[in-house]
Amino acid sequence: xxxxxxxxxxxxxxxxxxxxxxxxxxxxxxxxxxxxxxxxxxxxxxxxxxxxxxxxxxxxxxxxxxxxxxxxxxxxxxxxxxxxxxxxxxxxxxxxxxxxxxxxxxxxxxxxxxxxxxxxxxxxxxxxxxxxxxxxxxxxxxxxxxxxxxxxxxxxxxxxxxxxxxxxxxxxxxxxxxxxxxxxxxxxxxxxxxxxxxxxxxxxxxxxxxxxxxxxxxxxxxxxxxxxxxxxxxxxxxxxxxxxxxxxxxxxxxxxxxxxxxxxxxxxxxxxxxxxxxxxxxxxxxxxxxxxxxxxxxxxxxxxxxxxxxxxxxxxxxxxxxxxxxxxxxxxxxxxxxxxxxxxxxxxxxxxxxxxxxxxx
Amino acid sequence: xxxxxxxxxxxxxxxxxxxxxxxxxxxxxxxxxxxxxxxxxxxxxxxxxxxxxxxxxxxxxxxxxxxxxxxxxxxxxxxxxxxxxxxxxxxxxxxxxxxxxxxxxxxxxxxxxxxxxxxxxxxxxxxxxxxxxxxxxxxxxxxxxxxxxxxxxxxxxxxxxxxxxxxxxxxxxxxxxxxxxxxxxxxxxxxxxxxxxxxxxxxxxxxxxxxxxxxxxxxxxxxxxxxxxxxxxxxxxxxxxxxxxxxxxxxxxxxxxxxxxxxxxxxxxxxxxxxxxxxxxxxxxxxxxxxxxxxxxxxxxxxxxxxxxxxxxxxxxxxxxxxxxxxxxxxxxxxxxxxxxxxxxxxxxxxxxxxxxxxxx
Numbered sequence: 001x002x003x004x005x006x007x008x009x010x011x012x013x014x015x016x017x018x019x020x021x022x023x024x025x026x027x028x029x030x031x032x033x034x035x036x037x038x039x040x041x042x043x044x045x046x047x048x049x050x051x052x053x054x055x056x057x058x059x060x061x062x063x064x065x066x067x068x069x070x071x072x073x074x075x076x077x078x079x080x081x082x083x084x085x086x087x088x089x090x091x092x093x094x095x096x097x098x099x100x101x102x103x104x105x106x107x108x109x110x111x112x113x114x115x116x117x118x119x120x121x122x123x124x125x126x127x128x129x130x131x132x133x134x135x136x137x138x139x140x141x142x143x144x145x146x147x148x149x150x151x152x153x154x155x156x157x158x159x160x161x162x163x164x165x166x167x168x169x170x171x172x173x174x175x176x177x178x179x180x181x182x183x184x185x186x187x188x189x190x191x192x193x194x195x196x197x198x199x200x201x202x203x204x205x206x207x208x209x210x211x212x213x214x215x216x217x218x219x220x221x222x223x224x225x226x227x228x229x230x231x232x233x234x235x236x237x238x239x240x241x242x243x244x245x246x247x248x249x250x251x252x253x254x255x256x257x258x259x260x261x262x263x264x265x266x267x268x269x270x271x272x273x274x275x276x277x278x279x280x281x282x283x284x285x286x287x288x289x290x291x292x293x294x295x296x297x298x299x300x301x302x303x304x305x306x307x308x309x310x311x312x313x314x315x316x317x318x319x320x321x322x323x324x325x326x327x328x329x330x331x332x333x334x335x336x337x338x339x340x341x342x343x344x345x346x347x348x349x350x351x352x353x354x355x356x357x358x359x360x361x
Numbered sequence: 362x363x364x365x366x367x368x369x370x371x372x373x374x375x376x377x378x379x380x381x382x383x384x385x386x387x388x389x390x391x392x393x394x395x396x397x398x399x400x401x402x403x404x405x406x407x408x409x410x411x412x413x414x415x416x417x418x419x420x421x422x423x424x425x426x427x428x429x430x431x432x433x434x435x436x437x438x439x440x441x442x443x444x445x446x447x448x449x450x451x452x453x454x455x456x457x458x459x460x461x462x463x464x465x466x467x468x469x470x471x472x473x474x475x476x477x478x479x480x481x482x483x484x485x486x487x488x489x490x491x492x493x494x495x496x497x498x499x500x501x502x503x504x505x506x507x508x509x510x511x512x513x514x515x516x517x518x519x520x521x522x523x524x525x526x527x528x529x530x531x532x533x534x535x536x537x538x539x540x541x542x543x544x545x546x547x548x549x550x551x552x553x554x555x556x557x558x559x560x561x562x563x564x565x566x567x568x569x570x571x572x573x574x575x576x577x578x579x580x581x582x583x584x585x586x587x588x589x590x591x592x593x594x595x596x597x598x599x600x601x602x603x604x605x606x607x608x609x610x611x612x613x614x615x616x617x618x619x620x621x622x623x624x625x626x627x628x629x630x631x632x633x634x635x636x637x638x639x640x641x642x643x644x645x646x647x648x649x650x651x652x653x654x655x656x657x658x659x660x661x662x663x664x665x666x667x668x669x670x671x672x673x674x675x676x677x678x679x680x681x682x683x684x685x686x687x688x689x690x691x692x693x694x695x696x697x698x699x700x701x702x703x704x705x706x707x708x709x710x711x712x713x714x715x716x717x718x719x720x721x722x
Contacts (some may be wrong), residue, residue: 028389028412031385032699032701033701034703036411053414288673290648291698303690305695307693307697329665329666342371
């Protein structure tokens with residue numbers, strides 16, 4: 001029942017699976033459009049519960065709770081790609097699920113994702129499925145080292161992966177990550193990582209935000225800088241590839257695409273991964289775009305016309321991780337827009353908020 | 362107990378009196394800063410109740426409810442200037458009330474307000490208090506016609522006022538508006554109305570947004586255009602007068618000042634009225650400022666450093682009144698940022714939302 005013609009009237013309710021900061025920011029964007037949000041999350045302390053009175057606290061496999069939730073909302077979306085397939089099926093049987101179940105299936109599994117991208121002639125890093133230690137050794141022999149062994153599912157922020165630098169690393173890495181299905185990715189000598197957040201509406205309109213140049217620290221996004229320091233042709237190519245992806249998926253909503261920029265006579269792009277949701281590297285849009293990624297996602301899934309993704313200024317987004325959040329409020333200066341997620345405890349490695357700094361001419 | 366040194370930590374709760382669109386937009390801004398909002402409003406259908414789980418439904422003179430509310434929040438603010446003095450007193454005795462009770466007292470009463478402004482050498486339209494029909498006739502003789510007879514309290518959107526064009530209008534106007542205390546204002550041959558939204562922090566920092574040029578329809582704000590079409594010297598002067606007002610009031614928060622621009626060899630400014638709160642003519646800031654008026658107000662009353670009020674683009678804000686809201690979503694085009702207030706019923710004259718249109722070079 002993914003009826004693409006559905007246009008939500010103001011006053012309708014967006015159902016959001018997941019109560020973290022992305023769900024919270026989606027709910028805030030929905031409110032600006034006169035839409036209500038109903039948050040579904042198993043954690044009673046979810047940050048998103050502070051920005052709407054409509055909530056369900058239940059497990060993602062609680063079918064009765066899912067059915068009751070779906071009955072109370074007009075469209076269902078999610079803040080994370082690891083929504084179980086059975087959960088998606090229950091919800092999609094009752095209300096439009098946007099983005100659709102196919103986007104979830106593809107992005108949940110690195111092998112499926114790479115296979116999908118390759119089938120659309122979108123370049124990805126060399127990879128090979130690994131079902132046994134023998135296969136791992138073969139893959140290492142084939143791709144050379146260094147290489148990265150990853151679980152095909154449920155990895156994020158550097159979790160579920162090991163770098164292999166010497167042949168002797170293979171056995172320990174395999175022991176740590178198996179029995180999960182694995183994939184070995186050839187190491188890409190990339191110069192930098194960029195990302196593009198792209199949106200597609202129910203009417204098929206596609207709009208991409210400008211590319212961001214991303215820097216990570218300890219496997220967690222540290223900064224996104226816009227504009228990215230890449231040739232204009234490379235930026236255009238990245239936007240084009242992102243658009244190909246959402247069209248191929250018959251996608252509705254916002255999707256993030258991470259690219260490696262590989263140096264050469266002309267720099268080339270490889271897709272690292274895609275995320276069928278609003279993306280950390282798109283938080284800068286809130287500061288300098290008339291329509292930010294959160295509003296764009298809500299507009300798309302509500303069947304509304306997409307907004308204008310153009311940028312009014314240069315900007316740097318910086319994540320506030322762990323106790324970095326203590327810079328708010330006293331470390332704020334004039335050119336800084338803070339955004340905190342309302343999390344009570346600033347644990348190490350936990351994303352607590354972000355700041356956008358506008359760079360004025 | 363207006364302890365100006367209080368700095369709210371993230372996770373603190375803003376208490377907001379009033380559950381209309383301004384309270385709703387303040388709550389959304391607070392959420393971005395990692396602050397909770399508790400809305401106090403007698404109307405169980407208040408738009409602001411959709412954006413926070415923390416609410417009190419009670420009358421503004423319910424002392425027990427006010428006390429319980431104050432006990433649950435860290436600072437109290439309001440979305441409307443007609444907060445009863447007794448209500449303000451109860452709240453200010455328990456938690457910091459920002460802006461303070463003096464700002465409420467002055468802005469609730471046109472005579473007090475004009476007296477205050479005149480005492481600071483800020484020009485206002487000629488006026489005279491009217492306690493009787495005789496005094497009205499005297500005032501008309503003194504100021505000439507046309508003139509406007511207004512109640513000193515509780516007027517808004519053109520309510521509580523009558524234009525006198527001929528001497529014979531006086532008696533009927535007086536009969537309609539008495540026995541409320543009244544004031545006759547001399548008619549000002551103004552060319553246009555502008556407004557300035559200004560903020561003052563607990564540390565005394567003052568920041569003004571650019572002036573907006575306002576056009577009304579049926580006594581309700583229709584559009585605010587920024588920049589205003591006025592000479593730079595006039596805009597600077599308006600900002601200066603707005604700053605004088607917040608300093609003189611020892612003010613904390615955002616305040617709106619409406620000016621008449623009176624043509625002449627050099628245009629002059631008269632203050633029409635002040636509003637101790639976020640202001641409809643400041644809604645444009647949401648589209649083109651890194652810190653909008655709602656965040657600026659929350660920063661100020663939380664004791665946080667003020668943000669940057671500079672503008673990234675030209676913009677026109679248009680109110681959506683009554684069924685004008687039906688342009689959302691299908692009438693939206695790319696350069697438009699809509700903001701709807703979540704009101705169920707689009708009654709004539711009711712502010713349902715607004716749109717910001719960015720004018721790009």
